[in-house]
Amino acid sequence: LSLIRSTAFLNAYVTVAEETALKQAEESEKRYRRGQPLGVLDGIPIAVKDNFNTAGIETTCASNMLKGYISPYNATVVQKLLDQGAVLLGKTNLDEFAMGSGSTDGIFGPVRNPWSYSRQYKEKTLPKSHSENEESNWVITGGSSGGSAAAVSSFTCFAALGSDTGGSTRNPAAHCGVVGLKPTYGLISRHGLIPLVNSMDVPGILTRCVDDAAVVLGSLAGHDPKDSTTIQDTFKPFELPNWIDVSKLCIGIPKEYHAPGLSSEILALWSKAADLFKDAGAKVIEVSLPHTRYSIVCYHVLCTAEVASNMARFDGLEYGYRADMNKSTESMYAATRREGFNDVVRGRILSGNYFLLKQNYENYFIKAQKVRRLIANDFVNVFGSGVDILLTPTTLTDAVPYMEFIKEDNRTRSAQDDILTQAVNMAGLPAISIPTALSKRGLPVGLQFIGHSFQEKQLLTVAKWFEKQVKFPMIQLEEVKRHECSIFQHQKSVT
Amino acid sequence: WVPVVGLEIHAQISSNSKLFSGSQVQFAAPPNSLVSFFDASLPGTLPVLNRRCVEAAVMTGLALNCSINKKSLFDRKHYFYADLPAGYQITQQRVPIAVNGSLSYSLCVDNKMSQMVTKTVRIKQIQLEQDSGKSLHDDARSQTLIDLNRAGVGLMEVVMEPDMCCGEEAAAAVRELQLILQTLGSSQAIMAEGQLRVDANVSVHHPGEPYGVRTEVKNINSMRFLAKAVDYEIQRQIEELENGGTILNETRAFDSKLGCTIPMRDKEGKQDYRFMPEPNLPPLILYDARSLPVDMNHQQVVNIDWIRERLPDLPSVTRAKLVELYGILPEHSFTLLNEDGLAEYFENVIKKTQMKPKKVIGWILNDLLSYLKQHALTVKESPVSSFLLADLLNLLEKREISSSAAKQVLEELWKGEGKTPLEIVKEKKLELIQDQKELEQICQAVIDGQEDEVMAIKAGNLKVLNKLIGLVQRATRGRSNPVLVKQILEKKLSE
Numbered sequence A: 001l002s003l004i005r006s007t008a009f010l011n012a013y014v015t016v017a018e019e020t021a022l023k024q025a026e027e028s029e030k031r032y033r034r035g036q037p038l039g040v041l042d043g044i045p046i047a048v049k050d051n052f053n054t055a056g057i058e059t060t061c062a063s064n065m066l067k068g069y070i071s072p073y074n075a076t077v078v079q080k081l082l083d084q085g086a087v088l089l090g091k092t093n094l095d096e097f098a099m100g101s102g103s104t105d106g107i108f109g110p111v112r113n114p115w116s117y118s119r120q121y122k123e124k125t126l127p128k129s130h131s132e133n134e135e136s137n138w139v140i141t142g143g144s145s146g147g148s149a150a151a152v153s154s155f156t157c158f159a160a161l162g163s164d165t166g167g168s169t170r171n172p173a174a175h176c177g178v179v180g181l182k183p184t185y186g187l188i189s190r191h192g193l194i195p196l197v198n199s200m201d202v203p204g205i206l207t208r209c210v211d212d213a214a215v216v217l218g219s220l221a222g223h224d225p226k227d228s229t230t231i232q233d234t235f236k237p238f239e240l241p242n243w244i245d246v247s248k249l250c251i252g253i254p255k256e257y258h259a260p261g262l263s264s265e266i267l268a269l270w271s272k273a274a275d276l277f278k279d280a281g282a283k284v285i286e287v288s289l290p291h292t293r294y295s296i297v298c299y300h301v302l303c304t305a306e307v308a309s310n311m312a313r314f315d316g317l318e319y320g321y322r323a324d325m326n327k328s329t330e331s332m333y334a335a336t337r338r339e340g341f342n343d344v345v346r347g348r349i350l351s352g353n354y355f356l357l358k359q360n361y362e363n364y365f366i367k368a369q370k371v372r373r374l375i376a377n378d379f380v381n382v383f384g385s386g387v388d389i390l391l392t393p394t395t396l397t398d399a400v401p402y403m404e405f406i407k408e409d410n411r412t413r414s415a416q417d418d419i420l421t422q423a424v425n426m427a428g429l430p431a432i433s434i435p436t437a438l439s440k441r442g443l444p445v446g447l448q449f450i451g452h453s454f455q456e457k458q459l460l461t462v463a464k465w466f467e468k469q470v471k472f473p474m475i476q477l478e479e480v481k482r483h484e485c486s487i488f489q490h491q492k493s494v495t
Numbered sequence B: 001w002v003p004v005v006g007l008e009i010h011a012q013i014s015s016n017s018k019l020f021s022g023s024q025v026q027f028a029a030p031p032n033s034l035v036s037f038f039d040a041s042l043p044g045t046l047p048v049l050n051r052r053c054v055e056a057a058v059m060t061g062l063a064l065n066c067s068i069n070k071k072s073l074f075d076r077k078h079y080f081y082a083d084l085p086a087g088y089q090i091t092q093q094r095v096p097i098a099v100n101g102s103l104s105y106s107l108c109v110d111n112k113m114s115q116m117v118t119k120t121v122r123i124k125q126i127q128l129e130q131d132s133g134k135s136l137h138d139d140a141r142s143q144t145l146i147d148l149n150r151a152g153v154g155l156m157e158v159v160m161e162p163d164m165c166c167g168e169e170a171a172a173a174v175r176e177l178q179l180i181l182q183t184l185g186s187s188q189a190i191m192a193e194g195q196l197r198v199d200a201n202v203s204v205h206h207p208g209e210p211y212g213v214r215t216e217v218k219n220i221n222s223m224r225f226l227a228k229a230v231d232y233e234i235q236r237q238i239e240e241l242e243n244g245g246t247i248l249n250e251t252r253a254f255d256s257k258l259g260c261t262i263p264m265r266d267k268e269g270k271q272d273y274r275f276m277p278e279p280n281l282p283p284l285i286l287y288d289a290r291s292l293p294v295d296m297n298h299q300q301v302v303n304i305d306w307i308r309e310r311l312p313d314l315p316s317v318t319r320a321k322l323v324e325l326y327g328i329l330p331e332h333s334f335t336l337l338n339e340d341g342l343a344e345y346f347e348n349v350i351k352k353t354q355m356k357p358k359k360v361i362g363w364i365l366n367d368l369l370s371y372l373k374q375h376a377l378t379v380k381e382s383p384v385s386s387f388l389l390a391d392l393l394n395l396l397e398k399r400e401i402s403s404s405a406a407k408q409v410l411e412e413l414w415k416g417e418g419k420t421p422l423e424i425v426k427e428k429k430l431e432l433i434q435d436q437k438e439l440e441q442i443c444q445a446v447i448d449g450q451e452d453e454v455m456a457i458k459a460g461n462l463k464v465l466n467k468l469i470g471l472v473q474r475a476t477r478g479r480s481n482p483v484l485v486k487q488i489l490e491k492k493l494s495e
Helices: A002-006 A018-034 A076-083 A119-124 A146-153 A170-176 A210-220 A264-279 A290-313 A329-340 A343-356 A358-384 A410-417 A422-427 A456-470 A478-482 A484-489 B051-063 B167-184 B223-242 B304-309 B315-326 B330-338 B342-352 B357-374 B386-397 B403-414 B421-428 B436-449 B451-458 B464-475 B482-494
Strands: A013-016 A045-049 A087-092 A159-164 A179-182 A202-207 A250-254 A283-287 A389-393 A431-438 A444-450 B002-012 B075-078 B088-091 B098-109 B112-130 B134-138 B143-147 B154-164 B196-205 B215-220 B251-255 B260-263
Touching: A002 A478, A013 A146, A018 A087, A045 A076, A045 A146, A076 A087, A076 A159, A076 A210, A087 A146, A146 A159, A146 A170, A146 A202, A159 A179, A159 A210, A170 A179, A170 A202, A170 A431, A170 A444, A179 A210, A179 A456, A202 A210, A210 A431, A210 A456, A250 A264, A264 A283, A264 A389, A264 A431, A264 A444, A264 A456, A290 A343, A290 A358, A290 A422, A290 B075, A329 A343, A343 A358, A343 A410, A358 A422, A389 A456, A431 A456, A444 A456, B002 B167, B002 B223, B051 B098, B051 B112, B051 B154, B051 B167, B051 B304, B088 B112, B098 B167, B098 B330, B112 B167, B112 B330, B154 B167, B167 B196, B167 B223, B167 B315, B167 B330, B196 B223, B215 B223, B223 B251, B223 B260, B315 B330, B315 B342, B315 B357, B330 B342, B330 B357, B342 B357, B342 B386, B357 B386, B357 B403, B386 B403, B386 B421, B403 B421, B436 B464, B436 B482, B451 B464, B451 B482, B464 B482
Parallel strands: A045 A087, A045 A159, A250 A283, A250 A389, B215 B251
Antiparallel strands: A013 A087, A159 A202, A179 A202, A179 A431, A389 A444, A431 A444, B002 B154, B002 B196, B075 B088, B098 B112, B112 B154, B134 B143, B196 B215, B251 B260
């Protein structure tokens, strides 16, 4: 908790649940003393993105619409963590309603990438910069689960929940140098996750290593009767082997992911990674996912349509913000929604409603659904032809400075930044971003692995092997060093 | 002019809980006491389909000769209104659960029960959808009070094609549907409690010409008003067109006090509901005996054939059986089924009496029913039980009393003082005179007192005999057997 306080300048947390966290920690300790921990996660501090419902703790989605909203129930994933004895430290910052790729557009302000304050970044970048103030050079976390990524990256928690609709867990994971897992759609319950795009959203898991991700996945996955889109099959939690042989695998390198704007650095890292697998005996081949380039446009239509629909419930009547307007119900709705939502949200609602109009539905929504099927089929074809895992970059560049990021609007940025992650959400596949190396500027770069539906075990096994090979360096943060004693004792992974 | 009437009927499903959430379904509960998180549209909540509602819809579809769609879909219909918390209703617009059925109903020609004609109306479809909450407008304080108890209750919308031509047909069709729903138990269909709501689509045109513009008439909450509203609207349209006016494609409300339809508050042009597939509900898959996988868990599926096998006799079948079994007239069977509990009452009497059903029915329909109607009682509330009536009819059948005496006894029985028919007969000395000699004496006395009539009879006017019989009846206070009296009089007069 004190580390959270000393890293408050990162703005990773919206709410710190100090009292309840201390209580939970106390009770956990009691259980350990009795020799009766609830499970592997008992006592482990976690953070949850502020678009998950947490009973008794404010859930804002970084929006005026829900500022002060205290939900009466826990999201299923939150409940599962609590049932395991995890300690909920607080709710993390995000782009308003998870719309964005920088975690910069929420009412609580932008999240700062902890690496901005790392020795690695300061050594490499700051001497070169002309600005005297290190303040203006801080870089974004990526988004929209930036708060969660920053929280894990700065050691204020061991694991955090994010959400992933177009890359919102993997993108900040890559920028913040942590592991970001997007599970298969339908594996983890969305009950209690305030939706962005119901047909693409999944709860995401952010941790410092792949083994931790496997542990958290194990306690979250499985059918939830409260979410009709979760699969019925029983999920068997797994442990990852320590000795991994990748020689029997076929790794696919989709050529379309060599997208315009991909930095030469990342391209080189990608290539090096492919070589790593080749050298280990795996089959590494180039593959094609021809409809990749349509995914952003397709996503815009489907996402905005669902957003327009999902946001219709925010009318100020039952909960949340209500404008001070009494003339009529309709004027109250209009004022509430104008004042409660930011530009990004309102823009998407307007676009979405446009696409859903009777005269446009066929040309936009139906068309986009068809394109979506084509994109999903690209993966089916590739996976069906013998490829086990796809290897791609997660982001086009390393994290950009905030001052540069805000020069373009949210929509433009989202369109640019989602290109390498979005198609996976279209297809509902599992994917994971693994911190690979530091860039020239001393900032993390991650690479992405995409697996077969519901084959998280294989995906994480390959990811773990890769993680071992690259040995990504630990962040060197002043604040963390000061907490050395307590932190490093728990530095070892929970497994 | 050819009037054309189609109907959209919303029947509330009789179930313990709502269509997509676990909150209870109950009429007249304290406001907002039956509202789950999902009903209140709290963010993050998801719909979970209620199995009983699906079964009710399948039952109803089968009873209406529909094809049951083994795969049906759910959609969101968007509009903003205070009683619709989510800003959309979940319904089935693209592919409903049942389509292409028919309903047969009967009408009396010229109000004569003895001439019944059977008509058929096509059922376009049956869809499952959510009911909305209730809003009460308090104009005095310029506020609206919202009660969400009804929000989310399951509805079956039954769409009847415009095959009807007047109010009477519409009412008869709805009445038959109501009986079917009540027999199936899929809906209690009590209009007064809002469990059955009818909207009528009305238009007129000249024979041979295309259909005219139609209006929708809403707010019809009784069977009586349905016929009135439809007929008024037909008349209004005819008058309007004959005066050179045009019909607007609008929604009108029926004002029961004034007996006319009035335009509803202008909704600013046609609504675009921006239909979109409901992403949180997978397609609804139903099985039949052939398609049911062997290893499928019974609890998880709805088997159409299983439901079909368990359908109770529909009203038309029950009526036919009554006619066949008891030799009563078809119109009698209609009346028996039209009154809740009457058919059962009838059969109970039959079981306990030797009197032939064809005679019993007269007592049921003429005496019992008219008394109940006069005092606005239901069959269940009848002070005369089927046992009592059967006892009485037995006395009559055994010729211990005359039929006019029986009517007197029935009068007494209505008082509900607990006396048996036999007790009343003894009390009022209503037994038929069994003593032949006594009867002959009385007959002689009457003959002696009616010289003119005797002469008329002897002259060949046999109808006058009835007057004499009547006089004997009066003299005996109904205690004479008219058949016997007639015999005695005839014998005496022929001497």
